[in-house]
Amino acid sequence: MKKIIFSCLISTLFLSACIKTEKADLVVHNAKIYLLNTTFETAEAMAIKDGKILETGPERQILNKYSAQKVYDAGKMVVYPGLIDAHCHLWNYAKSLNEIDLSHTNSEEEIYDLIQKYIEENPDREWITGRGWDQNKWNPPTFPDNHILDSLFPGKKIVLTRIDGHAVWCSSNVLKLANINSGTQVKGGQILMKNGKPTGILIDNAMDKVTSLIPPLSDDEKKKLILKAQEKLFEQGITSIADAGTEEDILQLLKEMNSEGTLKIKVYSMIWISDSSQIDKHISQMPYRDKNLHIRSFKLMADGALGSRGACLLAPYSDSLNHYGTLIHSPVYIEKIARKIYNAGLQLNIHCIGDSANRVVLNVYGKILKQTNDFRWRIEHAQIVNEKDISKFRDFTVIPSVQPTHAISDKNWAATRLGERIKDAYRYQTLLNQNKIIALGTDFPVEDISPLKTFYAAVYRKNYDGSGQVFLPEEALSKKEALMGMTIWNAIADFEENEKGSLEPGKSADFIVLDTDLMECEAEQVLKAHVIQTFVNGKSVFKRNQE
CATH class of the missing domain: 3.10.310.70 (Diaminopimelate Epimerase; Chain A, domain 1)
Structure with missing residues (x-):
C-alpha cells in the first residue's frame, strides 16, 4: 500500500512539473538569442505576451513554463534585437523609389x-x-x-x-x-x-x-511610397529609425499613418529646423509620444558634405585652394537655436562634417551644456574632428552619430580633399572612447539601406568584396561594439533604452532572425547573411521566402 501511495505521489509531482503554468502569445525557441544586456549574454528561448518580452532563458525552462498560441522554432538560427538605424532620411528614401x-x-x-x-x-x-x-x-x-x-x-x-x-x-x-x-x-x-x-x-x-519648383506628390502618393519604404526596411531587419530631419508635411503624414495603424516601423523624429519658427511651433507639444512615433528632438545643419566640397574646414581643401566649404548658419544663430532647445529640455542634433563645423558646434554645446549632463545632444556625422576638439565629446557628454559606410564610400578620394587631415576623419574608435557610446546609422538614401553593410564597414573598413587595404584600421570597431551601436546604444541615443535595443523582460519584442551569426562568422560571410524574419512588438512584419 505504501509503495502505491509513494508511486502516486511521484507521478503527481512529475505531472505538476510538466504543467505549463503561464500563458504567452509567442514562444521562440531552438535559437541563439543575443540579448544585448549589460553582460552580453545569450539565451536559447524567450516568451512574449502583449508585444513585450516576458522571459528569456534555457530551452527547457521556457518551454516547460509557458504555453503559447504560437511557437516559433528558429531552427538553430540567430536572433538579435531589431536593428535601429540612428541616422536616415525616411521621406528622401521613399521618394527615391519613385x-x-x-x-x-x-x-x-x-x-x-x-x-x-x-x-x-x-x-x-x-x-x-x-x-x-x-x-x-x-x-x-x-x-x-x-x-x-x-x-x-x-x-x-x-x-x-x-x-x-x-x-x-x-x-x-x-x-x-x-x-x-x-x-x-x-x-x-x-x-x-x-x-x-x-x-x-x-x-x-x-x-x-x-x-521648391518640383510639382509635389499628393498625400496619398506620399503615404504609398512611405509604406513601400517601410517594407524594404523590414526586409533588412530594421525595426526602428531615427529620421534625421522630418519636415512639416511628412511629420503630419506620419502622425496620420500612426493613428491609422499603417506605420509599423518605429520612428524617432528629429524635426527639421528650416528657421527658428519651427521650434516655436512644436516646442510646447514635445516630447510627443504615441505608439510608433516619438518626437523630442530637432535637427539643424551646420555645413554641407565633403564630396561636394560643402563641408566647412579649418584650412582650405587640399584639392581646391582658397576654398573652405560653407558654414550654413553663423555661430550666433546656432547658439540662439541651441539655447532655446536647451531651455525646453529637449534634444538637439546638428549635422557636422568638416572640422570647422564640428569645432563651432562643440564650442556652442560646451557654452550651453557646460559639464556632464543627460541632454544627449548629438553631433550627426562627426566626420572630421580635429584632435583638439575630440575631448569635448566627453566633457559635454555629446553622442557621436556616425555612418560607417561613408568611410568605405569616401576612402578612395577623401585624402585628396583633406591631405594629412585624413587622420582626423572617420574616427569611430576614438569617438567611442569618449563616452563609451557611439550611434551607428546608414544615412540612407545617401548610402545603401543595408545594416549589414554598416556592420561590415564599422568592423572591417575595407571594400565590400574584401579587396584593398584596411582604411585607418586603428579606428575600427569590434563586432560587439558594432552590434551595440546598431541596437542598445541607438536606443540610448533616442531616450528609448527602457523599451527597446535589447531583448530583456519588459521590453518590446522587436527582433530579427538571421541565418548567420555575425559574432562568429568570417568577414566574407557578413554580406551574404539573410534576414529570415522580422518581428515588431512580437508580430511578424517580414518573412523571407525560403524556396
Whole structure:
C-alpha cells in the first residue's frame, strides 16, 4: 500500500512539473538569442505576451513554463534585437523609389542612358528627377554642367540630386524658372559658374531655389511610397529609425499613418529646423509620444558634405585652394537655436562634417551644456574632428552619430580633399572612447539601406568584396561594439533604452532572425547573411521566402 501511495505521489509531482503554468502569445525557441544586456549574454528561448518580452532563458525552462498560441522554432538560427538605424532620411528614401536611381552609375554617359530610358517609359512626364550621382567615381572626377542635358533632352525639366543630398545638377530651363543667373547669390549655398554662367550645379542652400519648383506628390502618393519604404526596411531587419530631419508635411503624414495603424516601423523624429519658427511651433507639444512615433528632438545643419566640397574646414581643401566649404548658419544663430532647445529640455542634433563645423558646434554645446549632463545632444556625422576638439565629446557628454559606410564610400578620394587631415576623419574608435557610446546609422538614401553593410564597414573598413587595404584600421570597431551601436546604444541615443535595443523582460519584442551569426562568422560571410524574419512588438512584419 505504501509503495502505491509513494508511486502516486511521484507521478503527481512529475505531472505538476510538466504543467505549463503561464500563458504567452509567442514562444521562440531552438535559437541563439543575443540579448544585448549589460553582460552580453545569450539565451536559447524567450516568451512574449502583449508585444513585450516576458522571459528569456534555457530551452527547457521556457518551454516547460509557458504555453503559447504560437511557437516559433528558429531552427538553430540567430536572433538579435531589431536593428535601429540612428541616422536616415525616411521621406528622401521613399521618394527615391519613385525617381531614377543613379547610385550605381560610374560616368555621365551612364546617367544619360538612364534618363533616356526613363523618358521612353514615361513620355508624358515634364519633370525628370533622379538621385545618386557621384562625380568622384567618374574619370575625370569633376562636376558636370548642363550643356549635354540641354542638348539631349530639350524641353524636359531635369533635377538630379547628388548621392549625398547636398548638391543638384539641373537643366538650364530649370535655372531660368528659378531666376538663377550669373548674379545670383545664396547665403549658405553655392551656384557653380563656368565662363560667367551657371553650370546647373547648386550646392546646399542654393538647391532650395529649384527643388521648391518640383510639382509635389499628393498625400496619398506620399503615404504609398512611405509604406513601400517601410517594407524594404523590414526586409533588412530594421525595426526602428531615427529620421534625421522630418519636415512639416511628412511629420503630419506620419502622425496620420500612426493613428491609422499603417506605420509599423518605429520612428524617432528629429524635426527639421528650416528657421527658428519651427521650434516655436512644436516646442510646447514635445516630447510627443504615441505608439510608433516619438518626437523630442530637432535637427539643424551646420555645413554641407565633403564630396561636394560643402563641408566647412579649418584650412582650405587640399584639392581646391582658397576654398573652405560653407558654414550654413553663423555661430550666433546656432547658439540662439541651441539655447532655446536647451531651455525646453529637449534634444538637439546638428549635422557636422568638416572640422570647422564640428569645432563651432562643440564650442556652442560646451557654452550651453557646460559639464556632464543627460541632454544627449548629438553631433550627426562627426566626420572630421580635429584632435583638439575630440575631448569635448566627453566633457559635454555629446553622442557621436556616425555612418560607417561613408568611410568605405569616401576612402578612395577623401585624402585628396583633406591631405594629412585624413587622420582626423572617420574616427569611430576614438569617438567611442569618449563616452563609451557611439550611434551607428546608414544615412540612407545617401548610402545603401543595408545594416549589414554598416556592420561590415564599422568592423572591417575595407571594400565590400574584401579587396584593398584596411582604411585607418586603428579606428575600427569590434563586432560587439558594432552590434551595440546598431541596437542598445541607438536606443540610448533616442531616450528609448527602457523599451527597446535589447531583448530583456519588459521590453518590446522587436527582433530579427538571421541565418548567420555575425559574432562568429568570417568577414566574407557578413554580406551574404539573410534576414529570415522580422518581428515588431512580437508580430511578424517580414518573412523571407525560403524556396
